[in-house]
Amino acid sequence: MVLQKIITWARVKSPWIIHVNTGGCNGCDIEVVDVLTPRYDVERLGILIQGSPRHADVLMVTGPATQQMKDRLKLLHEQTPDPKFVVAIGACACSGGIFRHSYIPCLGIDTVIPVDVYIPGCPPKPEAIIYGVAQLLAKLQGKDSPVITPKKIALKDIKQSIEEDLAK
Amino acid sequence: MVDKKKIKVGSPQTGCSSCMPNTFEIPLGPQHPALKEPTHFLLEVEGEIIVNATPRIGYVHRGIEKLAETKTYSANLTLVERVCGICSHIHSISLANAAEGALALEGFEVPMRAQYIRTIVAELERIHSHILWLGVAAHEIGFDTLFMLSWRDRELTMDLLEDISGNRVNYAMNEIGGSRRDMNQSQIDRMLKYMDITIERMERYKDICLNENTIRMRTQEVGILLPQKARELCAVGPTARASGVAIDVRYDDPYSAYGEFRDIFNVVTYDSNDVFSLVVVRIIETIEACIYIKWMLKNIPDGPIFKKAPRKVPEAQILSRTEAPRGELIHYLWSNNTNKPYRLKITTPTLSNINTVSEMMKGDYLADSTITLASIDPCFSCEDRMITVVNNDRRKAKVETWSESQLRKYSNDWHTANKRWKK
Numbered sequence: 001m002v003l004q005k006i007i008t009w010a011r012v013k014s015p016w017i018i019h020v021n022t023g024g025c026n027g028c029d030i031e032v033v034d035v036l037t038p039r040y041d042v043e044r045l046g047i048l049i050q051g052s053p054r055h056a057d058v059l060m061v062t063g064p065a066t067q068q069m070k071d072r073l074k075l076l077h078e079q080t081p082d083p084k085f086v087v088a089i090g091a092c093a094c095s096g097g098i099f100r101h102s103y104i105p106c107l108g109i110d111t112v113i114p115v116d117v118y119i120p121g122c123p124p125k126p127e128a129i130i131y132g133v134a135q136l137l138a139k140l141q142g143k144d145s146p147v148i149t150p151k152k153i154a155l156k157d158i159k160q161s162i163e164e165d166l167a168k
Numbered sequence: 169m170v171d172k173k174k175i176k177v178g179s180p181q182t183g184c185s186s187c188m189p190n191t192f193e194i195p196l197g198p199q200h201p202a203l204k205e206p207t208h209f210l211l212e213v214e215g216e217i218i219v220n221a222t223p224r225i226g227y228v229h230r231g232i233e234k235l236a237e238t239k240t241y242s243a244n245l246t247l248v249e250r251v252c253g254i255c256s257h258i259h260s261i262s263l264a265n266a267a268e269g270a271l272a273l274e275g276f277e278v279p280m281r282a283q284y285i286r287t288i289v290a291e292l293e294r295i296h297s298h299i300l301w302l303g304v305a306a307h308e309i310g311f312d313t314l315f316m317l318s319w320r321d322r323e324l325t326m327d328l329l330e331d332i333s334g335n336r337v338n339y340a341m342n343e344i345g346g347s348r349r350d351m352n353q354s355q356i357d358r359m360l361k362y363m364d365i366t367i368e369r370m371e372r373y374k375d376i377c378l379n380e381n382t383i384r385m386r387t388q389e390v391g392i393l394l395p396q397k398a399r400e401l402c403a404v405g406p407t408a409r410a411s412g413v414a415i416d417v418r419y420d421d422p423y424s425a426y427g428e429f430r431d432i433f434n435v436v437t438y439d440s441n442d443v444f445s446l447v448v449v450r451i452i453e454t455i456e457a458c459i460y461i462k463w464m465l466k467n468i469p470d471g472p473i474f475k476k477a478p479r480k481v482p483e484a485q486i487l488s489r490t491e492a493p494r495g496e497l498i499h500y501l502w503s504n505n506t507n508k509p510y511r512l513k514i515t516t517p518t519l520s521n522i523n524t525v526s527e528m529m530k531g532d533y534l535a536d537s538t539i540t541l542a543s544i545d546p547c548f549s550c551e552d553r554m555i556t557v558v559n560n561d562r563r564k565a566k567v568e569t570w571s572e573s574q575l576r577k578y579s580n581d582w583h584t585a586n587k588r589w590k591k
């Protein structure tokens with residue numbers, strides 16, 4: 001019980017991710033990398049990108065799983081140690097998106113591997129990706145997913161805050 | 169500059185695996201820490217030195233060209249933007265130019281303000297793409313500070329793009345016959361201000377790259393591509409310009425609003441023929457792009473941004489060339505007097521440049537292979553073709569393209585199996 005608690009704590013504090021492109025248009029990939037860079041900086045949540053699937057806990061998959069990449073995606077999923085979590089990023093990965101009616105069966109990654117979190121959008125904004133990952137972390141802790149209540153902000157204030165950022 | 173290492177290992181013609189028993193094969197990809205996209209390279213190494221590199225593409229084939237035949241022109245603008253997420257806008261300019269070229273036969277003309285807006289967004293895209301590349305290249309040589317810093321500065325351009333178009337990546341700015349969104353004065357002022365900041369930051373990176381030893385040692389005399397070879401292998405874009413070959417579609421064959429400022433346009437070249445020269449060319453091009461944007465913002469004409477185009481495009485075969493951030497992009501459109509293209513063929517810069525990588529890698533150390541590969545700014549989602557590998561034995565792998573009868577058989581079988589597919 002205590003051990004389980006410690007393991008969950010460790011897992012939530014530093015989920016390591018591996019980024020897999022299964023044939024999307026790159027738009028989602030640059031947004032995933034964007035999330036790691038100073039403006040959004042998910043390293044503050046302990047998230048670190050890894051090169052090898054054997055070191056990773058979370059598979060971040062973009063792209064519609066083309067015919068050539070299907071088997072490779074399955075392999076990568078098998079190589080990731082248990083327990084593993086899969087985040088599908090972008091409309092492509094969720095359902096095939098714009099490529100759904102192509103003659104190559106691009107039907108989304110959930111036809112190949114099980115998916116935990118779907119982040120729709122073409123491409124989703126970095127904020128949406130962070131929100132999706134936060135939901136995954138909540139799921140790991142066994143909590144309900146966090147609810148975001150939208151707040152109205154005047155456009156003026158946003159511009160001002162950006163200008164202040166620049167002045168620094 | 170002559171590469172000494174290259175002479176030592178012999179010319180590629182003699183370097184087949186059967187007569188060189190000491191070589192060893194290392195696969196790179198499709199999933200590899202150094203690659204953001206799936207592709208495969210088979211590197212043949214002799215000790216630490218690469219003797220041969222064979223690319224294998226096709227992991228990202230999604231059938232876009234075929235899909236384009238089933239959609240109307242304006243839906244196709246959305247589709248071709250998804251060919252590549254980094255150079256999305258230039259793809260839609262290309263297709264719009266092709267369709268408008270066919271319509272021009274009937275006297276259709278696009279308003280000038282729309283052309284300016286298109287060009288401004290295209291140059292903004294070039295800035296963000298080049299800074300993105302600078303970051304990725306810095307990451308490949310293990311200089312992560314520069315990666316983080318340059319991506320921070322890239323956010324300025326992304327803010328501008330979001331400001332104009334509402335999207336960060338696929339902007340959806342084009343429509344056949346003009347542009348979808350206008351720019352107001354406050355946006356123009358903000359852009360001018362941010363361009364100044366970007367120029368200042370890029371000047372600093374130029375300084376860093378020219379003087380910093382970390383970068384010089386990892387990039388100088390690595391991945392050599394002599395001008396002669398660059399011409400032979402049909403390199404395009406920055407890859408060719410870094411070898412001193414001055415080609416640039418924006419200057420040679422101006423489209424959109426590029427013809428307006430041809431006299432201030434510089435084709436940036438550099439002649440050290442290595443990866444370092446690619447870094448320099450891309451940084452200077454970014455600064456140049458900022459200058460063009462400032463010129464265009466000051467000279468943008470008033471007027472309408474959109475003219476309604478007829479739905480049906482008259483029968484014509486049009487070849488439209490544009491300069492994407494990575495090089496020359498070609499869209500070939502065959503229209504047949506309906507609202508859907510009869511055939512759309514896309515040739516992307518990476519497909520032209522991929523052969524140069526094998527040439528650049530030969531004679532280099534294995535550790536340099538990733539930066540050499542990254543140096544052409546490969547974008548595999550753009551370029552993937554349908555190929556079938558006939559023989560799975562790596563040593564004798566024979567890659568075949570499909571013949572027409574094979575394709576016809578495949579398509580007939582497929583359509584029988586997928587009766588409900590809607591066209």
Ligand code: SF4
Pocket residue numbers: 024025026027028029062063089090091092093097098121122123124250253337
């Ligand atoms: S969801 Fe859209 S942006 Fe993302 S990879 Fe697919 S087509 Fe590209």
